[in-house]
Amino acid sequence: MSLFEIVPDNFFTILATPNKKIYLQALLVLRRCYRGELSIRKTDYVSALAEELISRSLDLAPEEDGLPEDASFSGQAHFLLRRLIDHHWVEVETEGSSLEETLAIPDYAAKFLNLFHELTSDQHREYNHYVFTIYSVLKQADETRDDYLYEALATAHRNASALAEDLRSLLGNIRRYHQLLANQAEVRGILRQHFDQFSEEIEKKFYHPIKTFDSVDRFRPAILAILGDWREDSYLKDQVAELALTRAPGRFGDALAARREVQTLLDETIRLFDYVPELVEEIDRKHRRYLVAAYDRIIYLSHSDQTVKGKVVQILTALPTLEEGDLGTLLAENLQLFKVGWFSENDLYTPRKRRQEFDPEPLPLPSPPDLAAIRLELESFTQRVQEGFDQARVLAFMREQFGDRPILNTAQLDLPGLDEFILSLLAVLRHDDPASFYRIQLGRGYLYNNGFRLPELKFYLKEEADGGLSE
Numbered sequence: 001m002s003l004f005e006i007v008p009d010n011f012f013t014i015l016a017t018p019n020k021k022i023y024l025q026a027l028l029v030l031r032r033c034y035r036g037e038l039s040i041r042k043t044d045y046v047s048a049l050a051e052e053l054i055s056r057s058l059d060l061a062p063e064e065d066g067l068p069e070d071a072s073f074s075g076q077a078h079f080l081l082r083r084l085i086d087h088h089w090v091e092v093e094t095e096g097s098s099l100e101e102t103l104a105i106p107d108y109a110a111k112f113l114n115l116f117h118e119l120t121s122d123q124h125r126e127y128n129h130y131v132f133t134i135y136s137v138l139k140q141a142d143e144t145r146d147d148y149l150y151e152a153l154a155t156a157h158r159n160a161s162a163l164a165e166d167l168r169s170l171l172g173n174i175r176r177y178h179q180l181l182a183n184q185a186e187v188r189g190i191l192r193q194h195f196d197q198f199s200e201e202i203e204k205k206f207y208h209p210i211k212t213f214d215s216v217d218r219f220r221p222a223i224l225a226i227l228g229d230w231r232e233d234s235y236l237k238d239q240v241a242e243l244a245l246t247r248a249p250g251r252f253g254d255a256l257a258a259r260r261e262v263q264t265l266l267d268e269t270i271r272l273f274d275y276v277p278e279l280v281e282e283i284d285r286k287h288r289r290y291l292v293a294a295y296d297r298i299i300y301l302s303h304s305d306q307t308v309k310g311k312v313v314q315i316l317t318a319l320p321t322l323e324e325g326d327l328g329t330l331l332a333e334n335l336q337l338f339k340v341g342w343f344s345e346n347d348l349y350t351p352r353k354r355r356q357e358f359d360p361e362p363l364p365l366p367s368p369p370d371l372a373a374i375r376l377e378l379e380s381f382t383q384r385v386q387e388g389f390d391q392a393r394v395l396a397f398m399r400e401q402f403g404d405r406p407i408l409n410t411a412q413l414d415l416p417g418l419d420e421f422i423l424s425l426l427a428v429l430r431h432d433d434p435a436s437f438y439r440i441q442l443g444r445g446y447l448y449n450n451g452f453r454l455p456e457l458k459f460y461l462k463e464e465a466d467g468g469l470s471e
Contacts (some may be wrong), residue, residue: 006108008088018061022025024116026080030090031113040103042081042092049077066321128407130163135219149236150243150262156223157265160272167279170206171286176200178290194294207287224273230264245464275349374445389426391435396425398438398459408459413449421452428457437462 014023029049033040051074052058060076084090091104105113134156141152143203177198184190210216230236241258244251252258323329397420415421431440443456 003433010087011089011403014083014087017063017109019063022053022058022082023080024062025056025058026084026119027113027116028120029090030084030103031110031117034105034110034113040105042101042103043170045103046074046077046081049080050074054076055083079236130159130166131216131219131223134159134437135223138223142226142229145236145239147243149240153230153240153262153265153269155270156227160269164272164275164279165282167210167276168171170202170210171279171283173202174283174286176291178286181290181293181297184297185301187298190294190298190301198290207283210280210283214293216280220276224270227266227270227273231270237266389422391430391433394423394426394430395435395437398427398436402438402459402461406461406463410454410457411447411449413454415450415452424454427459431459 014020015119017023026049029044029052030040033045036042053073053076060079081090085092088106089109093102093104095102134153137152137155141149146149174455177193180193184193220456230240237259240262241255244258244261245255252261319327319330405412413420413424415424427438428440430436431438439460439462441458443458445456446453447456448454
């Protein structure tokens, strides 16, 4: 069926008028309203379109049909809606009960609205979404072998085709930017194309994801393994063909046609996944070629000036060393060049004075570290730590904590500072020493004592602990 048998003859006319950008915004607003509601009220769309015109400061230019009588933004919104209706982008319906006018979008117009949104949106392309969806549906179907085998296979083929198509689109975009380099005549144009367009629109949104977190290699082996098993399983292919006849009545003439369709879906999906690494490699190769070409183009334009001034500079550079008088005569006879000078108000300024050059004194080299002094300091520090928290101090700390009590728990410890906290830890570590007079019993969980996190423990005097064990 021909495209123009589906869409009206004047369907694309509004996109060839001086107000084509405004009509595009009107269509995008129409899609936004269409996506957010089941039905679009005419008044709601006109209000949303007027707000869009105000926010973007858009004004209609004169057309063959003239301008709206009402020059306000609301009047322009009504004018744009009438134009969309006349060109069959939208249809008006009347609700039976309320007589309120609503807007309906034909199916062919909805497809173009989605296309316009995809082309103008700044969304990152998630290639891994296709691969993960294929892996999920195939893995689930392979484990259950239920009535959704045909849907799983069709979904896998559809997503594999979309993945390959998006990768081809990425390759085409890189080629397009490569060709645009030849049209750049200035270095700043190349830099603007690379950093403002290629880097933002291609590398960050498409190329970088597929080379990092959207890598298809993670699920590709598992997908090919499942598809390979299915292709070799004749019983399963017959089962999928029977499900295809049931799920899509009238689509296949007989079981043989359904079986051929199943085989085709399997073969094409496997072929697409075999083709993906080659496509990614070609994208890498084209990306490298673009970067090299951009660099070479910058170097070329930096060393060659194609203007008249640049060509004169090339001629003067190629001339031999001559006296000023001979050089002037030569240029006057052959190139008819002459020196031009003028005086303007911009020449009236005080010349800048150059700074007096000076040689700073070199910074002194740092002396090498005294390793012997460092070693003595470390030994002294270790000795001070050992003397500060020796066994005698630990035992004295625990006697003070027990007092007259035979049993002591962690919550009852008096820990006013960091030294007491360290002593409590050392008391736990040294409870098995022969000189210790207490035993511990480990509980469950932890508690906080004066901001210090400690395990739940019970301390027993040895006499109390031994008596409890003997009983």
